[in-house]
Amino acid sequence: MNPEIVTILDEDPDLSRTITEPRLGAARRECRASVIDVPLGSWDAQSALVPARGGYGLLVLDGVLARRAGRRRRHGVELLGPGDLIRTEDAAADGATLPFAVTWRVVESARLAVLDTGFVRRSAPYPEIGVRLMARATGRARNVLVHLAIAQHARIDARLWLALWHLADRYGRVTPDGVLLPLRLTHELLADLIAAQRPSVTLSLQQLERQGRLARRDGSIVLLGDPPTEGNTGTTGAPAVKSTSSPA
Known part of the structure; x- marks a missing residue:
């Protein structure tokens, strides 16, 4: 061909x-x-x-x-x-x-x-x-x-939130519900992206979803509300998610 x-x-x-x-x-x-x-x-x-x-x-x-x-x-x-x-x-x-x-x-x-x-x-x-x-x-x-x-932030949920909005600058699409990230972002991929461990990313996604900052639909992520601003990662007051260590 x-x-x-x-x-x-x-x-x-x-x-x-x-x-x-x-x-x-x-x-x-x-x-x-x-x-x-x-x-x-x-x-x-x-x-x-x-x-x-x-x-x-x-x-x-x-x-x-x-x-x-x-x-x-x-x-x-x-x-x-x-x-x-x-x-x-x-x-x-x-x-x-x-x-x-x-x-x-x-x-x-x-x-x-x-x-x-x-x-x-x-x-x-x-x-x-x-x-x-x-x-x-x-x-x-x-x-x-x-x-x-982004990986320098101590809180895993803050890293994840910032990374998702950074990806949205390039790949995001504005919808009536929020900013859609139409990517197959596995938890393992997100973990490597923010220098974290997969279980920590899973917990952080669940936490951000409970806070109403994102929604997961048909394998994609929808970012809700306003993006982070200088000095505000959007996770103030939420319990910190610590990274889960793995064998060296």
Whole structure:
């Protein structure tokens, strides 16, 4: 079966926002790429990246993927969604002084564009595209930093509440009932995201639900009320949920 070929600037218009006519029309014609579809479940990123080696990498067009890294039952996780770039360096931790096992899971079915060496050559006359990709890499690093800051909160329920609203900035959808997070966020995934243990996350979700701060519907989370503000995580006065330790 022939791979799907798409016009990248139509799939991801943000990449062309600083390219003006008449160059924009030419850029749209030149900047095309093949697409791979990735179903839910575990994903072999190293194999998938082979066609893009030497190029920009794999550009997420749709879906959400979780990159999990760690050792000795201690893990961290990063969520990647539309607009993010996955490179060979993301797939494993080869050569690191402290090696960490890296695994991938597709949280929401994904479509990935293969930005290979051919795409790099065709897009070279339009450096604005590379600039936008670089800006996203910087934004991705900032996003990880925010999650690190959230993980510094002593209370697990505060960490969880802040992390959910942070995810809502990117993935949330406003509904009449509240802000819907239409993601398959397992308790284990949330625990890795906020540097906690799964039982603590389960207790915190139950607590936040009792407080009327969120609702769980059809596997998704709906955030209710106003988002946290500076100095107020929205859990004032609630009993603290302590992290459950696990063997080192």
